[in-house]
Amino acid sequence: VHHNDGPFSAVIKTKDANVYLASLPRDALLVRADLDELFDAAPATIEAALREDGGFVRGRFVDRISGDWRLAPVAANRSLGAQFPRRCAATHAVFGGNDRKWILVPRIFGNRSVVFKTSHNVYDAPLVKRTSDVMHYRFDQRAFGLLRDKRDAYASREDVQSAFAATMYDGMLGAFAEGSDGVAFRPAARKAIAYALDAQSSCLCGGDVFEAPRGAVYAATGGADYVDLAMLSASQLGRDARVRFFVEEDTMRYCADRAKALRRATWACSVVDASSLAADGVVAPPAVSLKWKRLAGGWTEKVRRGVEGRIAGILAMLASPFEETLFLDADTVPCFDLERLFRATEGAEGTSIFEAYDFLMAHEFHTLRGFLGEEAHGAPDVFGLLNAGVALYRWRDAVRRFLMKWLELYVDDLERKLADPRAYDPGDGRAFQRQPAMQWAAFRSAARDGLRVHALSPVWNARSWRPAFSGHAKRTTSDDCCAAHKFTSTTILVDHHCNASRLPACGARGSLDTAGLDVIGDVRHA
Numbered sequence: 001v002h003h004n005d006g007p008f009s010a011v012i013k014t015k016d017a018n019v020y021l022a023s024l025p026r027d028a029l030l031v032r033a034d035l036d037e038l039f040d041a042a043p044a045t046i047e048a049a050l051r052e053d054g055g056f057v058r059g060r061f062v063d064r065i066s067g068d069w070r071l072a073p074v075a076a077n078r079s080l081g082a083q084f085p086r087r088c089a090a091t092h093a094v095f096g097g098n099d100r101k102w103i104l105v106p107r108i109f110g111n112r113s114v115v116f117k118t119s120h121n122v123y124d125a126p127l128v129k130r131t132s133d134v135m136h137y138r139f140d141q142r143a144f145g146l147l148r149d150k151r152d153a154y155a156s157r158e159d160v161q162s163a164f165a166a167t168m169y170d171g172m173l174g175a176f177a178e179g180s181d182g183v184a185f186r187p188a189a190r191k192a193i194a195y196a197l198d199a200q201s202s203c204l205c206g207g208d209v210f211e212a213p214r215g216a217v218y219a220a221t222g223g224a225d226y227v228d229l230a231m232l233s234a235s236q237l238g239r240d241a242r243v244r245f246f247v248e249e250d251t252m253r254y255c256a257d258r259a260k261a262l263r264r265a266t267w268a269c270s271v272v273d274a275s276s277l278a279a280d281g282v283v284a285p286p287a288v289s290l291k292w293k294r295l296a297g298g299w300t301e302k303v304r305r306g307v308e309g310r311i312a313g314i315l316a317m318l319a320s321p322f323e324e325t326l327f328l329d330a331d332t333v334p335c336f337d338l339e340r341l342f343r344a345t346e347g348a349e350g351t352s353i354f355e356a357y358d359f360l361m362a363h364e365f366h367t368l369r370g371f372l373g374e375e376a377h378g379a380p381d382v383f384g385l386l387n388a389g390v391a392l393y394r395w396r397d398a399v400r401r402f403l404m405k406w407l408e409l410y411v412d413d414l415e416r417k418l419a420d421p422r423a424y425d426p427g428d429g430r431a432f433q434r435q436p437a438m439q440w441a442a443f444r445s446a447a448r449d450g451l452r453v454h455a456l457s458p459v460w461n462a463r464s465w466r467p468a469f470s471g472h473a474k475r476t477t478s479d480d481c482c483a484a485h486k487f488t489s490t491t492i493l494v495d496h497h498c499n500a501s502r503l504p505a506c507g508a509r510g511s512l513d514t515a516g517l518d519v520i521g522d523v524r525h526a
Helices: 010-022 043-052 143-155 160-173 187-194 196-202 224-237 249-261 286-295 301-319 338-343 365-369 397-418 435-448
Strands: 029-031 037-040 057-065 086-088 100-106 132-136 176-179 182-185 212-219 243-247 267-273 322-328 332-334 359-363 386-394 453-456 494-496
Touching: 010 029, 043 057, 100 132, 143 160, 160 286, 182 187, 187 196, 187 301, 212 224, 212 301, 212 338, 224 243, 224 249, 224 322, 224 332, 243 249, 243 301, 249 267, 267 301, 286 397, 301 322, 301 386, 301 397, 322 338, 386 435, 386 453, 386 494, 397 435, 435 453
Parallel strands: 057 132, 212 243, 212 322, 243 267, 359 453
Antiparallel strands: 029 100, 037 132, 057 086, 057 100, 176 182, 322 386, 332 494, 359 386
């Protein structure tokens, strides 16, 4: 029964529930369920709640999802469990919602009336440790339309709470893709859900979410030239290497045509939209998305492109379709093919570096200063200075949480710097690097969230080490990428920034032929 005036919302629904709860007898119990929730509390649980917890029963959502990840229609002649067999933790871990709620509450507790604070919580609730499963059938055929309606309803209002809710629903909608066979979870959303809280080990949600076991990922934003730069790099990984390029929507067709013209059947392109923090189903936290929107327009166009390019890199890491990923900046030059590079992660008797570590990056040359001071960006000096231009990782929920924390801290850092233009020039792109946020996020995630970080040898990212390795300048226009030092014969595995200034101008005929890409004719603008 709707007891309040005004448009229906979660706030109105809570007010309605409180009016109804207050009308019940003093010894009554209230079960509060939404239409997509089936409570699964055993009689013994209810008895224990009445005996020990004052009549309170706390539930935890188990999100039920179809086997093929589609938002499927509900059939009347089959059990719900059979239609939605995946048992996942999506509501909180991926979409940022509250997956705990009071499913049974008393009318009176401690001689005081119980009052709902939100749809899920009450004021002055007791400490209850036990929880019961709530089968949450939220993701059926109707879900996408309902989410869109909710987003539109909240977006039409101007209060802060509605703005937050609209942003949250925007993120949720980005997790789905509409196709000829209906609506389904996008690849990155499937991966995040299947591995939420590292639940894939239970096999209840399912881990069949990767395109391939291993592959390389690039973020190539800023126009066709950057797509070509990334493809110059990827060409060194071998003709059969699986590579995913994350590009802006206006270069998506160019990227696909270029990969086809270069006869790379294992290359693919996906859209990354840094302006909305979206990439193939990545769902950014609503608070981060809101803050990022508020920052728009606070810098020059050149700096904006640089900042969005750095954010695109984080999003690309989150959206990688591979279980084990080699992430490479577009201006890197792999010195060995992808198979050989990944073989370096393997040990004897079928062991892997990823059994011990999750995320691997090389140290910056400045690590050799020892006592780093402010350069450590809050991490202990002994943690060293890491560079994410080359990163090896195997997907785990701890990796997702680290990358999300990095994104959050980077947006926080941008907000702080833009608020103090006297200290940070909005026209100086160097002031808005993402490395400080990554440094602190990596250490924090290792210290608190179980991320297992390992430092790669500098030969995996020679960018700042080149003078020590080869005797060449840090940034060179020579043809000496991957060159060994004439005295030490150091073997560089991934060179970095050794050919940035050699990128051919867009439209230069045959410009990529000389780079070993086996291009026939000029197809840069096909």
